[in-house]
Amino acid sequence: MSSxxxxxxxxxxxxxxxxxxLLASTSISIGRHILVAGAAAVALSLACPLLVAHLGASxxxxxxxxxxxxxxxxxxxxxxxxxxxxxxxxxxxxxxKVISEAAYVxxxxxxxxxxxxxxxxxxxxxxxxxWAVHYEISGSRLTDYWHYVDxxxxxxxxxxxxxxxxxxxxxxAAYASxxxxxx
Numbered sequence: 236m237s238s239x240x241x242x243x244x245x246x247x248x249x250x251x252x253x254x255x256x257l258l259a260s261t262s263i264s265i266g267r268h269i270l271v272a273g274a275a276a277v278a279l280s281l282a283c284p285l286l287v288a289h290l291g292a293s294x295x296x297x298x299x300x301x302x303x304x305x306x307x308x309x310x311x312x313x314x315x316x317x318x319x320x321x322x323x324x325x326x327x328x329x330x331x332k333v334i335s336e337a338a339y340v341x342x343x344x345x346x347x348x349x350x351x352x353x354x355x356x357x358x359x360x361x362x363x364x365x366w367a368v369h370y371e372i373s374g375s376r377l378t379d380y381w382h383y384v385d386x387x388x389x390x391x392x393x394x395x396x397x398x399x400x401x402x403x404x405x406x407x408a409a410y411a412s413x414x415x416x417x418x
Contacts, residue, residue, distance in 0.1 A: 295386030300366070303358045303381060306388045307368045311353035319343040327384055330392035334403040342407065346416030353377075365391070 296302055306325070313321040319340045323331070334342075356369045358381070368379045380394040393400055402410050411417075 296383075296388055298383050300358045300360075303366055303368065303388050304355050307358065307370065307379065307381065308353075308355045310390060311355060311370060314348065315350055315352055317343055317347045322390075325388070325390045327382065327389035327391050330390065330400075333392065333400050339403065342403070342410060345407075346411055346414055365394070 296306070310322060310325050313319075320336060323336045323339050351373045353370045353372045356371060356376075358366050358368045361367050361380075364382050366381045366383075368381055370377055370379070378395070380391045381388050382391060383389070402413055405413065
């Protein structure tokens with residue numbers, strides 16, 4: 236009986252994360268074992284969130300401009316769609332000290348942002364280990380700053396948007412008033 240090698244690529248996007256493909260190779264015999272391979276593929280695809288969550292912490296993201304553009308695009312898409320926990324999870328440690336994840340998410344639930352779609356135009360390395368990412372929203376050209384920390388791309392809120400840092404440090408009522416939220 237002949238043998239068939241199959242490779243299952245788990246690339247399903249789990250919420251907010253760009254995940255590398257997980258390839259599992261197995262040899263199976265053509266015939267009655269094809270059903271086993273199909274069941275294995277289904278089981279692996281259902282387990283994706285668990286497998287990827289486990290692998291995500293130890294998997295290094297590529298340290299390339301093209302991958303950073305991919306990450307920044309997803310980040311801006313998440314921000315525009317008010318997937319705020321996913322946005323916060325990309326922040327670097329100093330940015331996360333400005334406001335807790337729960338407070339950030341709550342503020343954006345009560346006062347949603349609607350900046351429009353962002354078009355990421357490019358990324359390049361600058362001094363100090365940082366990268367500048369240029370993007371456009373509704374005709375305005377903006378720049379965010381990212382750096383590579385422990386194998387992952389991290390957004391630097393302090394450099395990218397100091398005015399938001401000042402807002403996030405305000406009590407909620409003052410924040411809501413400043414951003415024009417009716418709460």
